[in-house]
Amino acid sequence: MNVHIINSYKLLNRLPKEASGKKIVIKEALSQGPVSNDTLPKLFEERAQFFKDAYGISEEVYYGESMPEIMKIPAIKKFSKVNLWFEHDIMSQVNLWFTCSLINFNIIKELSLVLPSVGHQNGFENMNKLQIAKTFKNKINLTYHQFTTLQNLWVAYCEKNFAAMHKLSRPLSSILPLLSEVIRVIESDYNGFTYAKKVLNKIQKDKEKDELKLIEKFKSAAPIYGYEEAQVAYLLEIIQQ
Known part of the structure; x- marks a missing residue:
């Protein structure tokens, strides 16, 4: 089975025909508000309260829309080919780290990262369907080491361990050239925005x-x-x- 985990509803209807299979859309912004690497129920409780306080979004909406999509990730079937459609910015990267924390690398057949052209302004939103199809064709098959590094970034992010985050970013620089900048901005905002x-x-x-x-x-x-x-x-x- 092909599975596509997408970080934006805007991209959902613009996926190329080659990207067939199950679609999971992440409706979160984990770069804002509280996060926890404890249990998913605790995280969901914190996030639902945050969206209610910050954006006036009811807990019912969070538990009815965001949580069910997230829970599809650890339920991905064995031998699936999983494609991660994420961008280079802070919101997308933090969501990517979290997504990787929910994936069992050992049961899936292949894990790939689909990225837009490098550059802050060059997200999927600014690409046409032909360009998006090309990025899918050129997707990056993640190694186990790259995958676990992304998982560890989520743990370090939850712990606000910026030294670890900077260290973890280095071996990923070849595929995520803006990652070091993402972490610098996250750290600067933690220290008084x-x-x-x-x-x-x-x-x-x-x-x-x-x-x-x-x-x-x-x-x-x-x-x-x-x-x-x-x-x-x-x-x-x-x-x-």
Whole structure:
């Protein structure tokens, strides 16, 4: 069986015809809010509460939409070929690490990483169907060492062990060239959102008062986050408190 784990609903309907099989869509943003490497029930409880507090999304919606998709991952059948459709930005990478933590490498036939062209602005959203089909054709078959390194990144991220994260990023640099930058920004934000504040201070020189325009300018100035409008709005609210 072919399985495609996708980090965006926007990409779901743009997958090439060659990408046939079961589709699992990750509806999460684990780069924001609390995370835990304890048990899935505890993580789901924390995440449901976070989405309720931060975005006004009810716990029923989280348990009815996000959780069921996530639970499909550890239930992937033996000998499946699993394709991970993720991008280079912070939101996508953290979700990728978490996804890998749920996969049993020993029972699947093949695990591949499908990445867009390198560059902050070159996500799947900015690619046409032909380009997306080419990325699928050029997918990266992950080795066991690469896979376990991605799993360990999730553990280190939950523990806020940035020294370990920087060390783990090095052997993955050939396939994830922006990973070191992702980790630097995550660390700087943990230490007072220094990167986000720097970006905000730069764009506020324009004296932009329109909130939607400010959000769009932040997205453009800091594509490393990979956030949608609501996530940028939440980030800006935090750093301006």
